[in-house]
Amino acid sequence: MPAVQETIEQVKLLDVDKYKYGFITDVESDLAPKGLNEDIVRLISAKKGEPDWMLEWRLAAFRRWLTMEEPTWARVDYPKIDYQDLHYYAAPKLRATATSLDEIDPEILKTYAKLGIPLKEQEILAGIRKPDGGDVLEEAPGGEYASGRVAVDAVFDSVSVVTTFKKELAKAGVIFMPISEAIREYPDLVRKYLGTVVPASDNYFATLNSAVFSDGSFVYIPKGVRCPMELSTYFRINERNTGQFERTLVIADEGSYVSYLEGCTAPMRDENQLHAAVVELVALDDAEIKYSTVQNWYPGDPEGKGGVYNFVTKRGDCRGRNSKISWTQVETGSAITWKYPSCILRGDNSQGEFYSIAISNGRQQVDSGTKMIHLGKNTSSRIISKGIAAGRSDNTYRGLVSANRRASGARNFTQCDSLLIGDQCGAHTIPYIESKNASAVFEHEATTSKISDDQMFYCLQRGMSQEEAVALIVNGFVRDVLQKLPMEFMAETQRLIGISLEGSVG
């Protein structure tokens, strides 16, 4: 089945409930009282059984946060958040640290099953999720990891509930576990890298995260190891009035390679949910990290009620020579998205990439982009951003490309394309370019277009419905980026594009 057709099928299935992940799981939760103060920070740290240095780190961040002001420079608009009216810790009850699926609340397993996330290793091994083969004449979607095997870390509210394939990964020397566990089991490793890419004092939301982060994933790929499978984390916010603050730390040691996927969903709720995550990537000499995100938090209803505030700090440090970090993101959800996955190109000859598809519909607001900070010699970066605005949404690309004085031979290519559907939405491109080295070569291309009536009519004349035509044209528009996604995410993404734009025409 061609992907577009599949998109349409999915849209049809979702007739009643556009946001299919909007259900609520009925589990008993261990919930910290509302509000934020030093005691809450201590409570979170104690719940996790953390060492003293970790608690001190959190408290320092918290004290710092108290002195900071919430930033207002992004092109987004939302009522003031009452940080004392949120829960900062929610954990599903009835679990110690689960070692097998049998120990997990069946309601949670059902949740992940509904989300289509396979947690049972045997199912993955059996290859049940292998995507349908594409047309022979279409280029085969790339990726060496076409084996269909993905190791999953599932995070439910504030805690990681299960991590699959742990043993097999351990054989390769790969560490993939909840960060709360890593803090206990590999304190030296965590302490060496935590906060070295996104310092605890970095920005308002990152500092808040540093104080109260509850869980997230930790990945360490040892020297010279190609991680034998895709690693993946699925984040799910369930509990009401709960902030989700994950912390992800990925370290690729010299000459290693890892591809990491991240997916997010949340129930439909009338009130807004805050999500303020921090992701730090470190690539040492000759290492490569590929980090892909499909973000589909609840976007709110068509009138703009409810939805997730997605205020995220993601940054990768190409610390070693010849290292490479590649961000690929598909942003379809959230009421407000505010994130700029960035690369610090510190090592000589290091490379950074940012491929983005950001779709906004209804009343969604997106302010997203990247920063490519060229520090080392002969560093290069590439930015391909595809923004699609529909409904009454606002979609902004904001990006910084900078070359340090020492960054001789720095190169950047940026392409920002915006597509407008309808006449009540907005697309904005705000590039910042700073070069302090005369040998740097930065290129920037930007286009804004609309789906033309002629294109629509042509597709309709060939028998496609309005929705089919829009899905086809939009999938064509984002094709360059789509091809950068791991195969497991391509089909899902094409479906999402169709769903996100449902009702945007006609």
Add this chain to the structure above:
Amino acid sequence: MLEIKNLHAEVEGQKILRGIDLTIRDGEVHAIMGPNGSGKSTLSYILAGKSDYEITEGEILFNGENLLEMEPDARAAAGVFLAFQYPIEIPGVGTMNFLKTAMNAQRKARGEPELTTPDFMRRVKEAAQTLKVSQDMLKRPLNVGFSGGEKKRMEILQMALLTPSLCVLDETDSGLDIDALRIVSEGVNALRSPERSFLVITHYQRLLDHIVPDVVHVMSKGRIVRTGGKELALELEAKGYADYVSEEAA
């Protein structure tokens, strides 16, 4: 097959069609010739359901059904195909993907099962061979960077794959050199059958040397002013449209 009765249409208050009557029976090939601005292309767009026109009078029956009440995609599924004078480019959308999406959309609308990939591939391969459409063209985004001749061949390829019952060809010969004209015409002729009718809109007679019509109409200022056999086209070629234009003016 098609019955157009006293069709009047306008764009932004400007009258384009002023009472068209036209009946095309199953299997017939009709040609409409006429000077620029006579309303030929408008008629083709109205048949396909483009929304820019206001129908002020008249009706169109397609196999007895009121065509004007059908959405463009429903018309396509019912068997109306328009080969565009200026085929549209769709960046990023692979031609194969486009073809398959269109074919399956129509099949679904008619309650038929989707094509299997091998079946689809076989059909495309066959049609592509006849029309000298290269594999390379099929791999590229639809019509993007195609030459004029390639675009027209792609239109006929789509026509062959979608197997419509009424094919409207809007100036398909424009921008074609002699060889391309022959290939396109052969492609069209191969599709002629007792169940399929054609409305060939053209400015020049040369296309009708290759696609020989049963009936030729002359259109001028929104009306059909003369109807005859295929010899009418030759007469027009010799004398030009001047008579009709001045006749109207007189």
